[in-house]
Amino acid sequence: MIDWRHWHNEPYLVGGLIFLGWIYGIACGPLRGLIAPGEPWPRRQALYFYSALVLFYLAVGSPLDQVGERFLLSAHMIQHQILTYPAAILMLLGLPAWLVGTVTARPDLKTVLGILTHPVVCGTTYTLIMSAWHVPALYDWALQDKFVHVVEHVTFFVAALFYWWPILSPSKEFPRVGSGAQMLYLTAVTIGMTPVFAFITFSNDVLYPTYEYAPRLFAHFSAADDQLLGGAIMKLGGLAVTLIAFGYAFYGLHRDDARHPR
Numbered sequence: 001m002i003d004w005r006h007w008h009n010e011p012y013l014v015g016g017l018i019f020l021g022w023i024y025g026i027a028c029g030p031l032r033g034l035i036a037p038g039e040p041w042p043r044r045q046a047l048y049f050y051s052a053l054v055l056f057y058l059a060v061g062s063p064l065d066q067v068g069e070r071f072l073l074s075a076h077m078i079q080h081q082i083l084t085y086p087a088a089i090l091m092l093l094g095l096p097a098w099l100v101g102t103v104t105a106r107p108d109l110k111t112v113l114g115i116l117t118h119p120v121v122c123g124t125t126y127t128l129i130m131s132a133w134h135v136p137a138l139y140d141w142a143l144q145d146k147f148v149h150v151v152e153h154v155t156f157f158v159a160a161l162f163y164w165w166p167i168l169s170p171s172k173e174f175p176r177v178g179s180g181a182q183m184l185y186l187t188a189v190t191i192g193m194t195p196v197f198a199f200i201t202f203s204n205d206v207l208y209p210t211y212e213y214a215p216r217l218f219a220h221f222s223a224a225d226d227q228l229l230g231g232a233i234m235k236l237g238g239l240a241v242t243l244i245a246f247g248y249a250f251y252g253l254h255r256d257d258a259r260h261p262r
Contacts, residue, residue: 005063006063006066007061007062007063008060008061008062008065009061012150013057013060013061014057014061017053017056017057020053021049021050021053024046024049024050024094025046027099028041028042028045028046028096028099029041035098035099035102036096036098036099039096039098042096045093045094045095045096046094047094048090048091048093048094049090049091049094049095050094051090051094052086052087052088052089052090052091052094055082055086055087055090056082056083056087056157058082059079059082059083059087059153060079060083060153064078064079065079067217069143069149070143070210070214071211071214071215071217072211072214072217072226072230073208073211073223073226073227073229073230074226074229074230074233076230077230077231077233077234077237078233079153080156080234081233081234081237081238083153083156083157083160084130084156084157084159084160084163084238085160085237085238085241087157087160088157088160088161088163088164089164089168091161092161092164092165092168092169092170093168093170095170096170097170097171097172099170100170100171101171101172101173104171104172104173104174105172105173110173113173113174114174116162117165117166117169117171117174119166119177119181119185121162122162122163122165122166123163123166123185123188123189123192124192125159125162125163126159126160126162126163126189127189127192127193129155129156129158129159130156130159130193130196131193131195131196133152133155133156134196134199134200136207136208138152139207139208140208140209140210143208143210144210163189166181166182166185167182167185167186167245167249178253179249179250179252179253180249180253182245182246182249182252183246183249183250183253186242186245186246186249187246189242190238190239190242193235193238194235196234197231197234197235200227200230200231200234201227201228201231201232201234201235202231203227206223206224206227207227208227211223211226211227
């Protein structure tokens with residue numbers, strides 16, 4: 001059964017997050033004068049960045065990981081939602097433009113980064129990675145192999161950073177797309193993710209053997225019910241965040257029209 005007192009403390013997880021926080025603190029603190037003289041300590045952005053690290057740990061280091069890995073697809077979907085939305089969003093919001101510019105302003109990387117940060121590439125990368133990992137063979141492989149599961153969660157998070165880049169880019173060299181383009185982008189990605197949602201939610205069979213044969217945590221809550229709930233969490237959670245982002249983009253478009261009437 002579930003040990004609610006068990007929190008993951010593996011060196012690669014805790015150490016990796018501490019290392020990222022340390023690198024950020026050094027870059028924005030003692031090295032700030034060398035990287036961007038005159039720039040103040042990014043207090044609000046630091047709060048966003050470290051909040052992203054905390055959320056990442058809560059998603060994959062708390063007992064929620066045990067429930068999602070061994071018992072409930074719906075719990076696993078909640079993990080993915082945390083990684084894809086608040087954690088990735090806060091990570092991008094936490095990166096100062098001058099810090100990101102140490103990479104994006106390099107002339108030798110201009111072509112490569114221009115391709116990688118193009119909305120079509122970002123949206124396609126996110127859709128393909130998320131869809132591929134939900135193929136039953138790959139998904140269940142990740143549930144059975146701890147290393148593969150770690151790779152799955154890292155690629156989910158990286159894919160989410162790609163997804164949000166055109167909307168939340170902190171880079172001056174590769175900035176956010178316009179409000180109208182953001183609305184089209186969000187719509188396109190939502191449509192692109194619909195097949196995998198439909199595949200999980202409306203399947204007549206339980207797709208993932210780990211959950212089909214897992215002990216039931218709740219009476220009268222079958223693996224099929226869990227799969228239906230997991231698909232709903234995946235779609236409705238994503239749709240809710242997308243609608244918020246869409247509304248913000250629509251407001252930005254209206255504001256731009258008010259400032260620059262035709």
